[in-house]
Amino acid sequence: MNCLTAHSPSDKGAVRNGRPLLRERGQHEVFCGLTGIIWLHRKIQDAFFLIVGSRTCAHLMQSAAGVMIFAEPRFGTAVIEERDLAGLADMHGELNRVVENLLDRRPDIRLLFLVGSCPSEVIKLDLERAAEHLSRAYAPDVRVLAYSGSGIETTFTQGEDACLASLVPVLPQEPDTADRSLLVVGTLPDVVEDQFLRLFTALGIEPVRFLPPRRSTDLPAVGPQTSFLLAQPFLDGTVRALEKRGAQRLAAPFPLGAEGTTAWLAAAAAAWGIDPERFQQATELGKKRAERALERYRDRLAGKRVFFFPDSQLEVPLARFLANELSVDLVEVGTPYFHQDYLAPEVDLLPPDVTLSEGQHVDKQLERCRAARPDLVVCGLGLANPLEAEGLTTKWSIELVFSPIQGYEQAGDLAELFAQPLDRRQRLGV
Numbered sequence: 458m459n460c461l462t463a464h465s466p467s468d469k470g471a472v473r474n475g476r477p478l479l480r481e482r483g484q485h486e487v488f489c490g491l492t493g494i495i496w497l498h499r500k501i502q503d504a505f506f507l508i509v510g511s512r513t514c515a516h517l518m519q520s521a522a523g524v525m526i527f528a529e530p531r532f533g534t535a536v537i538e539e540r541d542l543a544g545l546a547d548m549h550g551e552l553n554r555v556v557e558n559l560l561d562r563r564p565d566i567r568l569l570f571l572v573g574s575c576p577s578e579v580i581k582l583d584l585e586r587a588a589e590h591l592s593r594a595y596a597p598d599v600r601v602l603a604y605s606g607s608g609i610e611t612t613f614t615q616g617e618d619a620c621l622a623s624l625v626p627v628l629p630q631e632p633d634t635a636d637r638s639l640l641v642v643g644t645l646p647d648v649v650e651d652q653f654l655r656l657f658t659a660l661g662i663e664p665v666r667f668l669p670p671r672r673s674t675d676l677p678a679v680g681p682q683t684s685f686l687l688a689q690p691f692l693d694g695t696v697r698a699l700e701k702r703g704a705q706r707l708a709a710p711f712p713l714g715a716e717g718t719t720a721w722l723a724a725a726a727a728a729w730g731i732d733p734e735r736f737q738q739a740t741e742l743g744k745k746r747a748e749r750a751l752e753r754y755r756d757r758l759a760g761k762r763v764f765f766f767p768d769s770q771l772e773v774p775l776a777r778f779l780a781n782e783l784s785v786d787l788v789e790v791g792t793p794y795f796h797q798d799y800l801a802p803e804v805d806l807l808p809p810d811v812t813l814s815e816g817q818h819v820d821k822q823l824e825r826c827r828a829a830r831p832d833l834v835v836c837g838l839g840l841a842n843p844l845e846a847e848g849l850t851t852k853w854s855i856e857l858v859f860s861p862i863q864g865y866e867q868a869g870d871l872a873e874l875f876a877q878p879l880d881r882r883q884r885l886g887v
């Protein structure tokens with residue numbers, strides 16, 4: 458789904474972290490926040506995501522998740538028909554019936570998200586109120602929450618942010634006597650979570666919990682004794698909700714590559730006052746494995762010129778990884794939003810001459826990209842095909858969100874994701 462919107466023109470004078478930042482507002486190409494359901498429904502194993510939307514929303518989800526649909530997917534769409542849009546039907550009554558049928562059929566569901574869409578927002582369907590009412594009706598077996606996955610003015614990763622932010626108010630309060638705890642915030646594949654847990658244990662940091670949890674019955678407690686590390690940079694709403702509960706964010710780069718993972722772990726180690734020698738012992742082997750894995754890709758990627766279009770909000774950490782660990786030459790690093798607070802530690806690590814841009818005026822950015830003729834363009838699905846047709850090599854940024862890329866053990870796989878399209882282009886000899 459491409460949502461195109463017009464705004465004010467470029468602002469070339471903006472500065473972030475002492476660096477020039479090109480801010481653009483114009484037509485932009487994005488996927489909507491419903492897309493987050495694709496990875497969220499695989500993570501929270503007893504949750505169901507009920508999109509309250511149109512047939513377009515259902516089609517988007519089916520094509521985006523096409524390869525991943527199995528016998529009983531944990532998401533579906535309650536389709537708003539035309540007569541509903543015209544206000545001719547009792548939408549709340551219909552929604553109640555859909556939920557009743559669903560919960561009868563699927564007694565394994567413990568957490569139900571009502572996911573708002575453009576159509577549900579247009580008809581001003583109050584899904585929060587509906588969720589409160591349904592939660593009361595199905596308590597204590599099923600909790601019902603609501604959030605918006607609407608495509609207006611969002612990026613596709615904001616769906617995860619809205620989902621996690623909706624969970625924060627129902628997280629248990631940590632007891633007054635609680636010891637300090639660490640919360641890792643942002644969806645990570647289970648295998649990556651397990652690796653991080655082993656590293657934190659080796660560092661002597663515990664208890665460590667994850668948001669979202671694998672099961673809704675394992676919601677982590679939060680409060681003033683909770684420090685949290687972001688595993689993803691696109692969780693602004695969740696951060697604000699956690700801070701409101703008294704939790705404190707630990708500033709750190711994101712755990713991509715050997716450098717990012719070490720710095721991310723070091724932020725927690727510093728907050729826990731871990732001895733540098735212990736830190737070295739706990740991280741040395743993993744770091745070396747990551748560096749060895751990356752060596753294999755350096756020849757293939759060093760000196761390649763990469764252009765990032767704004768899409769996933771992961772662009773700045775990915776660019777830092779490519780530049781510092783694989784000697785990639787960054788042409789432009791575009792990101793939909795430049796969250797100064799979360800990205801400052803990343804920007805500090807970027808090479809000094811990188812062009813950073815925030816927002817999008819797609820035509821102007823395409824012009825810059827065509828003029829630069831980069832070796833690889835990282836962009837959304839909507840731009841990839843036309844750019845490939847023009848002879849440019851592309852990487853879908855959404856793939857980088859679906860794939861396990863965080864941590865030492867995934868550093869080589871992350872490099873592979875960038876090397877693949879370049880190899881393919883070389884094999885095709887075009």
Ligand code: SF4
Nearest residue numbers: 489514517574575608
């Ligand atoms: S939520 Fe909006 S942008 Fe997303 S698929 Fe539905 S109508 Fe399209």
